[in-house]
Amino acid sequence: MSIGHALLGLLETGPRHGYDLKRVYDERFGHDRPLAYGQVYSTLSRLLRNGLVEERGVEAGGGPERKRYAITDAGVTDVSEWLVTPENPQIYLQSALYTKVVLALMSDRDAEEVLDAQRSAHLASMRELTARKRAGDLTDQLICDHALFHLEADLRWLELTAARLADLAKQVTG
Amino acid sequence: MSEVLLSGTNLGKAFGRTAALDGASMLVHDNEIVAILGPSGSGKSTLLHCLAGIVAPDSGTVAFRGRELGRMTDKERSALRRTEFGFVFQFGQLVPELSCVENVALPLRLGGMRRKDAEVKAKEWMDRIEVGHLLDKRPGEVSGGQSQRVAVARALVTGPKVVFADEPTGALDSFNGEQVMRLLVDTARDTGASIVLVTHEARVAAYSDREVVVRDGKTRQVALAH
């Protein structure tokens, strides 16, 4: 997640002070991880250096918290490009679980147990997310749904692996 | 843990030479939602049918509140199904010749309730499940999601203790599937019914309290990692 781009995007609705930008970001996107002030100001100074934002109406005595920032034309172009650039698909589960399954098969352990444990842990997280989603507002629902679909995809891969364990065992031990 | 409502112990069932169940066991407690998961052909539906008294197992026992289904007469078993059990399937469960409200009223009519009373009660449930505007429509005139909600109303109208749901969202898109699950789970929680839910979708299973995994006709005992 590119915080710089998200802040730029928020500046498209109008110039803001750094603290205001942090507040809006946290409200909209920061559910699990609010931004640190230091992160906001270091990001803004980088955007400033790169000509993607400019300072507006600096008040007297101007420390960083007194400045208002506005997006530049170059900033708008940058946001547009970022929005249509797809995110890297993450494949964090696959490598770890694949390693475990192969090692279990190689050592003649019960590989299904590895998969069962993972399924049960995944479902436990999915239950928590479902409960959170049902208690929350639309934003919570969308955020939780995204996580739920990802966990579900992991589980589909897990079930497919379970169905192929016998073949995999042959390959690994053969 | 609350009381055991329904139990299947060491169930075996063969269709010809296919062993659909081969030593499957599971419990359903009062007011509990249990998901049955497993690959296609593993025996999930057969397990659900045995628990619901629709299919008689070749071996093992099913008991509802400690009463063995296998020791009941056919008449007792169908009375049990009509009064204590509700059913939701993937599709094709509404009677096409009847209007939606008549479909929902059907289980009450079969239990001997007068038409007018049955339809008043059916309407209440349809309002609650947010399909009160479809009373006089035929099943062929409503969408898949609406028809599934009508089916949920029909499953709950008799105030069952257990709702058996076999892929209730299987024919729906994610959005409608979620809505059906929400309504099913919310109303079951309100009325104190338990749910036995067969599904291959993890997001749907996430509405359950607990899962039972079936593989090759056997229920797997999963060590709890949490």
Ligand SMILES: Nc1ncnc2c1ncn2[C@@H]1O[C@H](COP(=O)(O)OP(=O)(O)OP(=O)(O)O)[C@@H](O)[C@H]1O
């Ligand atoms: N009425 C029947 N006659 C013959 N074979 C049957 C019958 N019902 C089930 N089977 C067989 O028993 C096995 C288990 O079937 P079951 O329907 O319980 O699986 P399932 O887990 O529900 O699968 P799915 O996810 O595809 O619905 C399968 O091999 C199936 O072909």
Ligand SMILES: [Mg+2]
């Ligand atoms: Mg089935």
